[in-house]
Every structure is written in C-alpha cells, then in structure tokens.
Amino acid sequence: MGKEQVYSICGMCTVRCPIMTEVENGEVSFIQGNPHASGIEGSICARGAAGLGLLKDKERPQTPLIREGKRGEGKWRSVSWDEALDYVAEKLNKVRDEYGSRSILLSDRGGPFRDYKRAFLRGIGTPNYCNHDASCARNVQHSALSLFGFGRKGVSYDLKNSRHVVLQTRNLFEAINVKEVNDMMTALDKGCKLTVIDVRATVSASKATRYFQIRPGSDYAFNLAVINELLAKELYDKGYVRRWFKDFEALEKFIEPYTPEWAEEETGIQAEELRAFVQELSSAKPAVLWHPGWNTARYKDSFYVCRSIYIINALLGSVGAKGGLPLVNKPGDVGYKGLKSFMDLYPKPEEKRADGVGWKYPQFEEGPGLGHLAFKAMETGDPYPLKAYIAYRHDPLMAYPEPERLQKTFDQLELMVSVTFSWSETAWYSDVVLPLSTYLERESIIATKNALSPYFFLRNRSVEPRFDSKADWEIISGLAKRMGLTELAYDSIEDMWNFQLQDTGVSMQDFKATGMVPLTDGPVYRKPDELKFKTPSGKIEIISEKWEQAGQPSLKPYSPPERPPQGRYRLTFGRCGVHTQGHTVNNPMLFEQMPENVLWIHSTEAEKLGIHSGDVVEVSNGQHSGRIKAMVTDMIHPEAVFMVHGFGHTLPVETRAYGRGVADHKLMSNGLDIWDPAGGAVALQEHFVSVSKV
Numbered sequence: 001m002g003k004e005q006v007y008s009i010c011g012m013c014t015v016r017c018p019i020m021t022e023v024e025n026g027e028v029s030f031i032q033g034n035p036h037a038s039g040i041e042g043s044i045c046a047r048g049a050a051g052l053g054l055l056k057d058k059e060r061p062q063t064p065l066i067r068e069g070k071r072g073e074g075k076w077r078s079v080s081w082d083e084a085l086d087y088v089a090e091k092l093n094k095v096r097d098e099y100g101s102r103s104i105l106l107s108d109r110g111g112p113f114r115d116y117k118r119a120f121l122r123g124i125g126t127p128n129y130c131n132h133d134a135s136c137a138r139n140v141q142h143s144a145l146s147l148f149g150f151g152r153k154g155v156s157y158d159l160k161n162s163r164h165v166v167l168q169t170r171n172l173f174e175a176i177n178v179k180e181v182n183d184m185m186t187a188l189d190k191g192c193k194l195t196v197i198d199v200r201a202t203v204s205a206s207k208a209t210r211y212f213q214i215r216p217g218s219d220y221a222f223n224l225a226v227i228n229e230l231l232a233k234e235l236y237d238k239g240y241v242r243r244w245f246k247d248f249e250a251l252e253k254f255i256e257p258y259t260p261e262w263a264e265e266e267t268g269i270q271a272e273e274l275r276a277f278v279q280e281l282s283s284a285k286p287a288v289l290w291h292p293g294w295n296t297a298r299y300k301d302s303f304y305v306c307r308s309i310y311i312i313n314a315l316l317g318s319v320g321a322k323g324g325l326p327l328v329n330k331p332g333d334v335g336y337k338g339l340k341s342f343m344d345l346y347p348k349p350e351e352k353r354a355d356g357v358g359w360k361y362p363q364f365e366e367g368p369g370l371g372h373l374a375f376k377a378m379e380t381g382d383p384y385p386l387k388a389y390i391a392y393r394h395d396p397l398m399a400y401p402e403p404e405r406l407q408k409t410f411d412q413l414e415l416m417v418s419v420t421f422s423w424s425e426t427a428w429y430s431d432v433v434l435p436l437s438t439y440l441e442r443e444s445i446i447a448t449k450n451a452l453s454p455y456f457f458l459r460n461r462s463v464e465p466r467f468d469s470k471a472d473w474e475i476i477s478g479l480a481k482r483m484g485l486t487e488l489a490y491d492s493i494e495d496m497w498n499f500q501l502q503d504t505g506v507s508m509q510d511f512k513a514t515g516m517v518p519l520t521d522g523p524v525y526r527k528p529d530e531l532k533f534k535t536p537s538g539k540i541e542i543i544s545e546k547w548e549q550a551g552q553p554s555l556k557p558y559s560p561p562e563r564p565p566q567g568r569y570r571l572t573f574g575r576c577g578v579h580t581q582g583h584t585v586n587n588p589m590l591f592e593q594m595p596e597n598v599l600w601i602h603s604t605e606a607e608k609l610g611i612h613s614g615d616v617v618e619v620s621n622g623q624h625s626g627r628i629k630a631m632v633t634d635m636i637h638p639e640a641v642f643m644v645h646g647f648g649h650t651l652p653v654e655t656r657a658y659g660r661g662v663a664d665h666k667l668m669s670n671g672l673d674i675w676d677p678a679g680g681a682v683a684l685q686e687h688f689v690s691v692s693k694v
Contacts, residue, residue: 007034007515009459011421011439012047012054013580014109015177018515019048021440021462028052028440028462036514038453039160039179046578046593047176053589054438055466059653060422061435062467071411072429074652081470081478088432089482091415092124095388101125102351103385105378107132107371108392112447113459113472116488116496117392119342120476123485127349128386131368135399138370139296139679140169143306145365146544146554147314149534152292154328156452159183161323163284168197168219168309169293169302173204175575193280197222199572200600200642201635210277216570216640216685217561218267220301223308224558225263226278228255230315235282237317244531245314247542254555266560268637285316287323295574296679300686303679304556314540320531327526328450329519331504336519339448339456339500345487354378354386361680363550370680372400372672379409388415392472393436397425398582398646398663400682401671419475422583423653435469442471443493446500452523456506457516458497552678564639568688569605571621573645573664582646586657596661598631600642601691606632609693616694619643619662621669621687626662627694641691 004023009016010031018034020042031051033040054060064084069075079087095103101124108114110131121129133141137152144152159165160183172180188194188207196205197212197219205211214222230236231252241248260271281288292309296302310319318324331338352359355373358366375396378386389410397403407429410416418427421436436442444459461471470478473493480488490496497508510517526532535541543554564570578593579585599617611617613632618625619641626648636642648663665671668687675682 003029006460006462007458007511008462009439009444009457010044010048010051012051012584013176014111016111017044017048017178018457019044020515023462026463028055033178034515037179037516039182041182043178043182045176045178047580047584047590048178050584050587050589051438051440053587054422055440055463057422057586057588059586059655060467061420061427061433062469064435064468065433067431071416071431072407074428076433081468084432084434085475085478085482088415088417088434089479092388092479093483095414096124099385099387102127102349102354103387104128104390105130105354105374105386105388106390106392107374107394107396109394110368112449113444116342116445116473116476119345120480120485120488122343122346122349123480123488124483125349125351127351127353128355128374129369130355130371130374132371132394132399133368134371134373134681135297135684136295136681137293137297138681139303139676140293140306142364142679143303143310144292146307146363146547147310147535147540147542148319149541151365153450155319155325156328157289157291158323158326158452159289160186161287162187162192162289163287163323164193164195164281164289166195166197166281166288166290167204167208168291169296169298169305170291171198171202171204171575172291173207174202174577175294176577193284195277199637199640202574203577212269212273213637215266215268216572216637217299219299219305220308221258221263221266221558221560222269222274223305223312224255224258225260225274226281226312227251227308227315228258229260229275229278230282230312231255232259233278235278236315237285240286240317240528241315243528244533244540245542246535246537246539250555251311251542258558266558281316286318286321288313288316288318289324290318297681298683298685299561300674300676300683301556301559302681302683303676306679311542319540320526320528322525326452327531329452329454329524330450331448331454331519334454334520334524336505337503339446339504340502342445342488342499352383354383356383357680361550363546363552364680371396372675372682375400375406375409375672378412387413389413390417390419391426391430392419393421395424395426395582397429398665401665401668401684403666405672419472421469422586423651424583425649425651428651428653434475435467436475437465437469437471441465441469443473444471445473445493446497452525453518453520455516455518456504456511458511460515547678556678562686564688568690569601569641570639570685571664571667571687571689572640572642572685574642576644579644579646582649585646585649585660586654588656591656594644595656597628597644597647599628599662599691600631600633600636602636602638603632603634605638606630609691611691611693618692618694619667619689620692621667621689623669624666626666628662641689
C-alpha cells in the first residue's frame with residue numbers, strides 16, 4: 001500500500017484548523033496544515049502536530065466502560081458497544097418516563113459538528129443543551145448581540161489587512177488559531193501596529209508595538225477613557241456614526257466623566273500614553289481591529305469590557321470595514337443554499353430551559369445556554385429536576401470552579417455518561433464512558449465556515465480506530481436506533497453527507513480535491529451601504545431595549561474592582577502554545593514540551609516573600625492549596641499571580657500528568673456563584689490567593 005493524502009480537520013483544540021495527513025500502510029506518518037486552505041498553507045501548531053501522540057496513547061479509554069464501584073472510585077467493567085448503548089438508552093428512557101424528557105442535559109465543547117447531537121436532543125424532547133461557552137465566550141457573544149443583533153461570529157477578523165490590531169482578553173500567539181497567527185505576522189511585516197493590553201507580558205506582548213500592563217480588573221476603565229478621548233477630540237468616524245449609530249447622544253453624555261486622567265488612577269496607565277495610543281488608532285481607521293476577546297469569562301463586568309471594545313471598533317468605522325471587522329458571508333449571501341440541518345427534522349421543544357435562559361434571563365441567547373446555571377438547577381431541582389447528564393467531549397470538573405461541589409451535584413443524577421477520546425476528571429466520575437475515536441480515526445458531518453469567503457468543509461477518517469472506539473455519528477446513531485428516533489438512525493456517514501448536501505448544488509465529489517468546497521472565488525466585502533444589523537432599528541444600538549428590560553444597563557457606570565487583601569494576589573490564568581486546557585497535559589508529545597505549570601509572581605512581591613525563580617511555593621485560598629514552582633518576573637502586574645490552566649490532574653490512569661502542577665479552578669471559592677449578570681459567563685478571575693515559600 002502506497003502513501004495516501006487525506007484531507008481532514010484537526011481536533012486538538014476548538015479552532016479546528018484544516019489539515020492534511022499522510023497515511024502509509026494504514027498508519028498516519030505525518031500531519032500538516034491543509035496546503036489549499038487560505039491562511040494555513042501547510043502550517044500547523046505544536047498541538048496539531050501532537051495528534052500522533054493522542055492517536056498512539058495507550059492511556060486513553062480503549063473500550064466502553066460501565067462503572068462498578070462508587071462514582072470516582074475507578075472501578076470499571078469493560079463491555080461491548082451493544083451492551084453500553086443498550087444500558088445508556090434504557091437508563092435515558094427510564095429517566096424520561098419518571099421525570100420527563102426535559103430532565104436530560106447534554107453539554108459539549110460546541111463547534112461546527114454539533115448539529116447531529118442537537119437533533120438527537122430535540123428528538124428525545126429536551127431543551128437542555130449547553131456548551132462550554134459559559135466558561136469562555138458568552139460575554140463577548142452577548143455584547144455583540146446587544147449592539148448589532150448578531151453574535152460574535154457575525155464578523156470576521158481581517159488581520160491580514162489591518163493597520164492597527166489591539167489584543168485585550170485575547171492572547172493570539174499562544175491560544176493559537178493558525179490562520180489568525182499567519183495573518184497577523186503578514187500584517188506586522190507590512191507595518192501594522194500591534195497593541196497588547198494585559199496584566200502580564202504574553203508572547204503576544206513580546207511582538208507588540210505597545211504593551212500596557214494594566215491593573216487586574218480595570219479593563220473597562222481603560223476602554224471608557226479611550227471612548228472619552230475619541231469623542232472629546234472628535235477622532236471618531238463621524239460619517240459612519242451618523243449613518244449607523246442609534247442613541248449616540250446617550251453615549252456622549254455617559255462618557256463625559258471617564259477622562260484619561262481619571263483612568264490613570266484606576267488602571268495605572270499614564271494619561272498621555274493612552275492619548276497617544278488613541279491618536280494612533282484614529283490615524284489607522286477604519287482598518288483597525290480591536291479584538292473583542294475570546295476567553296472573556298474573567299470579571300463581573302467582562303460583558304461591558306467586550307461591549308466597549310465593539311463600540312470603539314464601531315466609532316472607528318471598522319465594523320464592516322476591510323482590515324477591521326467585516327461582516328461574514330453565509331452561503332445564502334453568495335448565492336448558495338446552506339446545508340440541510342438534522343435539527344430541522346424535529347420541532348424545537350416547547351419546555352423552558354432548566355438554566356433559565358430565554359425566560360428567567362430573556363436577554364440571553366438560548367442556543368448553548370449557560371452551563372453553570374444548568375448545574376445550579378441540577379443541584380437545587382429548580383425549576384425542575386435534571387436526572388441524566390451526557391458530557392460530550394466536555395470536562396466541567398476541570399473547566400468550572402468548585403469541582404467537589406459539582407461532584408456532590410452529580411451524585412443526584414440517575415445517569416452520567418461521558419463521551420470522550422481521553423480520560424478526564426468528568427469521565428472518571430461518570431457511570432458510563434463511551435470512547436470517542438480520535439479525530440484522526442473518525443469522520444464527521446459536513447460543516448460550514450461562514451467567512452469573507454465561505455466554504456463547506458469535511459473531516460475525513462485518516463485511519464481505522466486503534467482501539468474499540470467509535471465516531472460521534474456512530475454513537476448518536478446507535479442511541480437513536482434504541483430510542484425510536486428513526487430519522488437519525490444512520491448506518492453510513494455517506495448517507496448523512498448526502499442528506500446534508502440536498503439542494504446545495506454541491507456533491508461529495510467536489511470535496512475530493514482539497515477537503516473543502518469554496519463558495520466564492522475570494523473574499524467578499526460588503527459595501528458601506530450594504531451593512532446589515534439585526535437590531536430593531538437596523539442600526540448599532542447603544543441602548544439595548546432587551547438588556548434594559550432585563551434590568552441590565554446598556555451603559556454601566558464604572559465600579560472599581562476589589563483590590564487584593566493584604567498578603568494576597570488576584571489569581572489569573574490563561575493559555576500557552578503547547579496545551580489545550582486540561583485535555584492535552586497527558587499527551588506524551590506535549591507533556592515532554594511542558595510537564596507542569598509554574599506560578600508567575602512579580603519580582604518586588606517575590607522579594608518580600610523571600611521567593612526566587614524555581615522555588616517551590618504554596619498557593620492557597622484558605623480552603624484549598626497546592627504546590628507549584630515560582631517564576632519571578634517583572635512581566636506581571638504586582639497585584640496578580642498567573643498560572644497556565646489545565647494542570648493538577650488526579651487520575652492514576654494518566655501517569656504523566658498525575659500530580660503535576662496546580663489546578664487553578666480548585667482555588668476559586670464559591671466560584672460557581674460568581675458570574676456576570678449582564679453577559680452570563682462565570683467570573684473566573686475574581687479570586688484571591690496567598691503565596692508562601694515552602
């Protein structure tokens with residue numbers, strides 16, 4: 001058998017970059033970025049290259065497992081797929097009979113391949129679908145909806161053509177989207193300025209023209225002062241504002257007190273530095289891209305941080321502009337019909353959601369809901385009991401604060417299932433583990449990338465599964481067959497693909513050349529008078545009626561963040577270039593690159609505590625503590641400490657990751673109850689810890 005090239009989609013993080021694998025004698029010999037994908041051109045990040053480590057890792061679940069001992073005890077019985085799926089379907093049906101279909105919850109990592117899973121939930125009649133976004137990007141999603149009427153993915157990030165990029169709550173060069181990184185490097189080569197606003201000097205900051213080391217929790221103050229300066233000096237795009245803004249006068253009145261001098265006291269950023277920065281932004285308009293954020297589950301006012309970023313972009317005329325945030329195109333915008341949705345096979349459940357989204361919290365988008373509020377409903381039984389939970393490639397016991405409290409909540413369940421390609425804290429605590437084939441061993445349904453140049457794309461299977469695992473569609477189809485959902489009972493992925501492609505004018509043959517089907521010949525930018533905002537007025541609404549009616553102000557007065565108590569520091573966390581949260585820490589290739597996390601602490605604070613780089617220190621919130629090596633540096637704000645998220649694993653089956661580093665989420669007391677009421681996301685950086693030398 002010769003060498004074969006297979007076009008597929010990476011699954012090592014949530015970006016899902018297009019890739020090409022080389023397969024020889026039934027084994028993947030090489031992985032690279034898809035050379036035909038614009039902005040990728042063969043590139044891949046360290047995580048993507050480590051897909052081989054995941055594929056060959058013997059420390060992942062190898063067969064379906066049913067729990068025999070207590071939850072979390074680690075006693076399992078290996079079973080066949082028929083027995084496992086029969087068991088899950090029987091338990092789900094029992095829960096439906098006793099408590100109703102609404103008592104079933106599924107959460108996942110979101111992404112482009114979720115349509116089939118969500119159709120399954122509709123088919124069984126539950127409204128309770130959540131994804132991980134409550135601990136990631138809900139605040140930026142809701143801020144976009146409040147202003148534009150469409151979500152964060154309604155705009156593209158035209159980094160390649162930008163003249164000034166601002167990164168705030170976005171660490172582009174470590175939380176890597178390969179296309180965005182390549183486009184950013186192209187822009188820098190062409191003279192684009194890069195400004196980074198962060199509590200620590202990230203890799204992104206090392207490439208910046210300007211770096212502002214901001215006081216933790218004061219981002220909103222900084223952004224208000226930027227708006228103040230744009231308006232006071234009339235540096236904004238007046239024509240754009242006249243055409244597209246509603247309630248501009250309310251913004252003018254609201255922003256008057258928030259001068260650069262006022263912000264200097266709050267943020268620590270000198271007024272003259274802020275003014276010079278705003279002048280540079282204005283001179284680059286409209287080709288300015290202030291990134292609205294990615295992981296924005298940080299502070300109790302993060303919704304307003306994101307909202308102020310979008311307002312700044314709009315004031316500079318960059319929303320809709322080349323080099324800024326141009327509107328994406330969907331298939332219908334360029335003359336194509338979209339993919340047929342499996343979800344349309346069933347009506348939307350009429351039952352209200354357990355997390356309160358859409359009724360108790362009418363301003364929030366129903367789609368992925370709010371996971372932490374779903375768990376609250378599971379804990380309290382209000383508004384109704386949740387008794388069965390499927391964690392689909394999702395690890396809330398690593399992603400959310402208070403894992404011990406969540407475990408007690410999960411103890412109230414009659415069924416807990418984990419679908420996963422690697423061990424996780426959540427899988428270990430489940431009743432059933434269904435091993436998902438790794439992305440190199442499975443194909444997925446066709447998906448759409450809405451973009452300047454939209455396209456359909458496909459994940460092909462590179463090799464057959466090494467162990468007794470199945471693709472996501474095989475698992476859902478197996479459950480559907482057992483639960484009477486004949487519309488979702490498929491025996492081949494080809495039949496599913498053909499269903500999706502009905503009426504699109506695209507055939508499976510069209511994917512063979514590159515794994516993608518572009519729907520345009522190149523990027524399509526809307527003309528200024530062709531912009532479409534989905535608000536009631538058709539404009540950018542500074543005052544959102546929906547949020548106001550929900551008791552959340554559109555323009556919230558600034559409230560200073562809590563300062564660290566004496567002897568304590570604000571706990572911050574983030575990403576690095578070689579790991580994806582917790583699920584790659586045990587990967588043999590990536591573990592070798594970074595086996596544990598370290599604690600960043602400012603030099604002056606370390607000196608007070610007698611701490612040097614490499615010393616082992618104890619980090620504590622008074623209830624939980626952990627030991628970790630210190631990294632002493634001037635490149636972090638003195639009020640904060642920082643660690644990479646995802647370490648501190650406790651599972652004996654993960655021999656590499658076991659006991660290495662500290663789990664930041666265990667240091668967040670009452671963290672499930674601390675969230676942003678305007679944006680919906682948990683506030684994961686509102687916690688303080690002490691540090692002492694061991």
